[in-house]
Amino acid sequence: xxxxxxxxxxxxxxxxxxxxxxxxxxxxxxxxxxxxxxxxxxxxxxxxxxxxxxxxxxxxxxxxxxxxxxxxxxxxxxxxxxxxxxxxxxxxxxxxxxxxxxxxxxxxxxxxxxxxxxxxxxxxxxxxxxxxxxxxxxxxxxxxxxxxxxxxxxxxxxxxxxxxxxxxxxxxxxxxxxxxxxxxxxxxxxxxxxxxxxxxxxxxxxxxxxxxxxxxxxxxxxxxxxxxxxxxxxxxxxxxxxxxxxxxxxxxxxxxxxxxxxxxxxxxxxxxxxxxxxxxxxxxxxxxxxxxxxxxxxxxxxxxxxxxxxxxxxxxxxxxxxxxxxxxxxxxxxxxxxxxxxxxxxxxxxxxxxxxxxxxxxxxxxxxxxxxxxxxxxxxxxxxxxxxxxxxxxxxxxxxxxxxxxxxxxxxxxxxxxxxxxxxxxxxxxxxxxxxxxxxxxxxxxxxxxxxxxxxxxxxxxxxxxxxxxxxxxxxxxxxxxxxxxxxxxxxxxxxxxxxxxxxxxxxxxxxxxxxxxxxxxxxxxxxxxxxxxxxxxxxxxxxxxxxxxxxxxxxxxxxxxxxxxxxxxxxxxxxxxxxxxxxxxxxxxxxxxxxxxxxxxxxxxxxxxxxxxxxxxxxxxxxxxxxxxxxxxxxxxxxxxxxxxxxxxxxxxxxxxxxxxxxxxxxxxxxxxxxxxxxxxxxxxxxxxxxxxxxxxxxxxxxxxxxxxxxxxxxxxxxxxxxxxxxxxxxxxxxxxxxxxxxxxxxxxxxxxxxxxxxxxxxxxxxxxxxxxxxxxxxxxxxxxxxxxxxxxxxxxxxxxxxxxxxxxxxxxxxxxxxxxxxxxxxxxxxxxxxxxxxxxx
Numbered sequence: 001x002x003x004x005x006x007x008x009x010x011x012x013x014x015x016x017x018x019x020x021x022x023x024x025x026x027x028x029x030x031x032x033x034x035x036x037x038x039x040x041x042x043x044x045x046x047x048x049x050x051x052x053x054x055x056x057x058x059x060x061x062x063x064x065x066x067x068x069x070x071x072x073x074x075x076x077x078x079x080x081x082x083x084x085x086x087x088x089x090x091x092x093x094x095x096x097x098x099x100x101x102x103x104x105x106x107x108x109x110x111x112x113x114x115x116x117x118x119x120x121x122x123x124x125x126x127x128x129x130x131x132x133x134x135x136x137x138x139x140x141x142x143x144x145x146x147x148x149x150x151x152x153x154x155x156x157x158x159x160x161x162x163x164x165x166x167x168x169x170x171x172x173x174x175x176x177x178x179x180x181x182x183x184x185x186x187x188x189x190x191x192x193x194x195x196x197x198x199x200x201x202x203x204x205x206x207x208x209x210x211x212x213x214x215x216x217x218x219x220x221x222x223x224x225x226x227x228x229x230x231x232x233x234x235x236x237x238x239x240x241x242x243x244x245x246x247x248x249x250x251x252x253x254x255x256x257x258x259x260x261x262x263x264x265x266x267x268x269x270x271x272x273x274x275x276x277x278x279x280x281x282x283x284x285x286x287x288x289x290x291x292x293x294x295x296x297x298x299x300x301x302x303x304x305x306x307x308x309x310x311x312x313x314x315x316x317x318x319x320x321x322x323x324x325x326x327x328x329x330x331x332x333x334x335x336x337x338x339x340x341x342x343x344x345x346x347x348x349x350x351x352x353x354x355x356x357x358x359x360x361x362x363x364x365x366x367x368x369x370x371x372x373x374x375x376x377x378x379x380x381x382x383x384x385x386x387x388x389x390x391x392x393x394x395x396x397x398x399x400x401x402x403x404x405x406x407x408x409x410x411x412x413x414x415x416x417x418x419x420x421x422x423x424x425x426x427x428x429x430x431x432x433x434x435x436x437x438x439x440x441x442x443x444x445x446x447x448x449x450x451x452x453x454x455x456x457x458x459x460x461x462x463x464x465x466x467x468x469x470x471x472x473x474x475x476x477x478x479x480x481x482x483x484x485x486x487x488x489x490x491x492x493x494x495x496x497x498x499x500x501x502x503x504x505x506x507x508x509x510x511x512x513x514x515x516x517x518x519x520x521x522x523x524x525x526x527x528x529x530x531x532x533x534x535x536x537x538x539x540x541x542x543x544x545x546x547x548x549x550x551x552x553x554x555x556x557x558x559x560x561x562x563x564x565x566x567x568x569x570x571x572x573x574x575x576x577x578x579x580x581x582x583x584x585x586x587x588x589x590x591x592x593x594x595x596x597x598x599x600x601x602x603x604x605x606x607x608x609x610x611x612x613x614x615x616x617x618x619x620x621x622x623x624x625x626x627x628x629x630x631x632x633x634x635x636x637x638x639x640x641x642x643x644x645x646x647x648x649x650x651x652x653x654x655x656x657x658x659x660x661x662x663x664x665x666x667x668x669x670x671x672x673x674x675x676x677x678x679x680x681x682x683x684x685x686x687x688x689x690x691x692x693x694x695x696x697x698x699x700x701x702x703x704x705x706x707x708x709x710x711x712x713x714x715x716x717x718x719x720x721x722x723x724x725x726x727x728x729x730x731x732x733x734x735x736x737x738x739x740x741x742x743x744x745x746x747x748x749x750x751x752x753x754x755x756x757x758x759x760x761x762x763x764x765x766x767x768x769x770x771x772x773x774x775x776x777x778x779x780x781x782x783x784x785x786x787x788x789x790x791x792x793x794x795x796x797x798x799x800x801x802x803x804x805x806x807x808x809x810x811x812x813x814x815x816x817x818x819x820x821x822x823x824x825x826x827x828x829x830x831x832x833x834x835x836x837x838x839x840x841x842x843x
Contacts, residue, residue: 179229253281326398445517
């Protein structure tokens with residue numbers, strides 16, 4: 001017999017449902033039902049004629065239909081929902097939403113603003129940083145605020161393992177960074193799209209800065225030998241509305257205002273706008289100004305749960321009077337020498353001309369992104385970028401010192417350096433991300449197609465001589481006899497300069513396909529790999545000097561196909577630790593550093609004297625990294641350590657052949673040639689090894705730290721040209737790399753004293769930096785090592801207002817950021833001591 005089913009009137013008599021057990025047979029049910037029926041009659045009714053017995057038959061049990069097996073799509077959807085639920089539970093457990101600020105960084109850890117959690121490119125890097133087999137430094141906007149870093153340059157230069165290079169005779173001046181010893185000036189990205197062309201970048205629109213270390217062509221395309229920098233911009237959010245303002249007043253005439261407003265207009269649409277105004281000087285440098293203005297607008301619309309549309313526009317302009325540093329004291333090429341302030345010249349001496357020198361650097365960047373979740377596991381996104389950046393400046397380089405006795409009478413040559421460069425970029429990234437399981441293996445596969453066109457128009461100014469008569473200005477605008485210790489021509493009158501009539505035009509077309517897969521086996525073993533192929537075409541049209549004839553027109557073109565890949569494996573013996581090994585490649589094609597106007601500076605010449613060859617195959621870079629990462633103190637602190645080695649092969653070098661007597665089979669000097677012939681060769685090789693240690697997060701509930709130490713050893717392993725300074729070196733082989741601090745350290749820390757007060761500070765160390773050409777430290781010049789210290793104190797005035805006092809370079813340390821490659825270079829000076837107060841409102 002099956003289970004008995006009672007009439008509804010009987011099932012409801014007791015006020016609740018009753019499910020008889022399987023052991024109750026039909027006979028027992030019938031007897032109980034009879035008793036209930038009899039008991040329901042009154043005593044009078046009981047005396048009437050006996051009623052017939054009531055029998056309730058239990059229904060006959062029917063076999064249930066066999067359950068159908070879920071389809072593969074249903075299994076994937078179920079697993080995806082379970083993963084999302086687990087992640088949501090973990091996030092809620094780590095930090096309740098109500099405790100997070102409305103403008104919180106969506107990529108940083110809820111447990112600590114100093115601890116990066118994830119990278120913006122979640123498809124390319126689907127795992128947390130703990131599980132990513134690559135050294136990555138993440139500077140959140142909170143870290144940028146506590147460093148008081150208002151520009152990309154100030155942010156990354158206070159980070160271990162990154163140094164600054166100068167613009168040079170054929171290069172543009174701006175953000176030129178060296179990561180792990182290699183030039184990365186065109187390896188800067190904004191929201192994952194290359195920001196081509198050297199520029200000067202502000203931080204008012206920045207959510208976080210990601211520094212990826214080591215070759216990354218399978219992620220980012222050409223270049224990226226030492227790494228890449230990605231700027232993550234502020235985006236609109238439909239979670240909350242907020243209204244932020246920061247006002248800064250400081251020494252050196254500093255005035256700065258930044259606003260950041262996000263308005264949730266509907267549950268599916270939000271807009272975010274921001275603005276910047278700055279009027280400032282530079283501590284310790286006379287006449288130099290650093291003025292900025294800009295704005296951004298970002299929108300987000302989610303018309304459907306599966307569709308997200310976002311658009312943003314950024315305008316940024318940095319204007320002022322540029323600073324190209326101080327001259328270099330070198331009594332002999334047999335000695336290293338030092339920057340002139342080290343031997344007594346004023347650190348604040350400026351060698352430019354206030355009525356001629358100016359700088360105006362602008363960026364206009366528009367981005368549209370569409371993201372569609374076709375299924376819970378398949379997402380397709382398309383990003384379109386249109387941008388224009390402009391470099392427009394005239395500056396003065398203090399070069400060629402003439403030494404005297406006494407030294408205070410020494411003079412330099414004030415050489416003009418000018419440029420008008422306009423770079424236009426049109427790019428499109430189409431990506432599909434698919435998540436699926438094969439048994440216990442969880443896959444995240446990304447496939448992408450990227451096409452872009454970069455066009456640059458590069459020119460320089462003429463008419464750079466003074467209107468004042470009787471001065472020894474050269475036709476180019478160079479002036480000799482300028483005092484090192486007391487520049488006397490600062491206020492000379494000048495006319496209005498004009499652009500030259502012989503510009504250089506550069507066009508780079510790129511098309512790339514790539515695929516990456518991350519495979520997670522039960523959070524115990526994580527494998528990842530990727531491949532990418534870049535089709536690269538460059539063309540340069542312009543003018544040059546051929547056999548003494550100036551402004552000879554010509555053009556040069558080159559094409560390259562560049563396959564690259566990466567592989568990595570991560571082992572997780574415990575949930576809070578990982579051990580990994582990774583291998584990656586990248587390629588540097590000719591002409592990629594297109595701000596360089598010749599092969600000597602990473603670009604291409606439209607015309608070469610003597611018909612010198614400048615087209616070679618791409619430089620090849622490989623890197624291996626072995627490391628470990630630990631998430632400690634209940635997930636509040638991330639500590640990482642890595643050993644790495646990067647090698648470059650087929651590197652390009654150049655030297656000038658001035659006569660037939662110097663010619664070789666590889667470097668000919670054609671008959672009838674007049675002037676020097678550039679000889680570009682390929683086949684050099686470099687190697688850099690090191691250890692990279694980092695930490696970020698909270699040591700206690702009140703104590704936060706962020707910092708790292710990088711120790712490197714570099715070497716030129718092969719070279720085909722003689723060293724720049726043959727009096728000191730017989731070969732480039734065995735020399736260190738130039739423009740690199742081989743030991744660097746940085747530490748930012750803050751401590752919350754109580755609910756009102758926080759105090760903090762920063763320490764930065766850089767070892768000596770050596771000068772030289774073609775990456776080799778072959779000139780014998782050097783910059784001294786230094787320590788620099790900053791401090792701040794913050795008071796929370798009420799729930800909406802805070803005030804923060806900064807003192808940068810507390811001890812007014814004289815230090816230097818970069819030096820030019822020549823034997824007597826100009827040197828960029830770091831800012832002196834400054835103080836500022838920032839009043840912030842958060843609503």
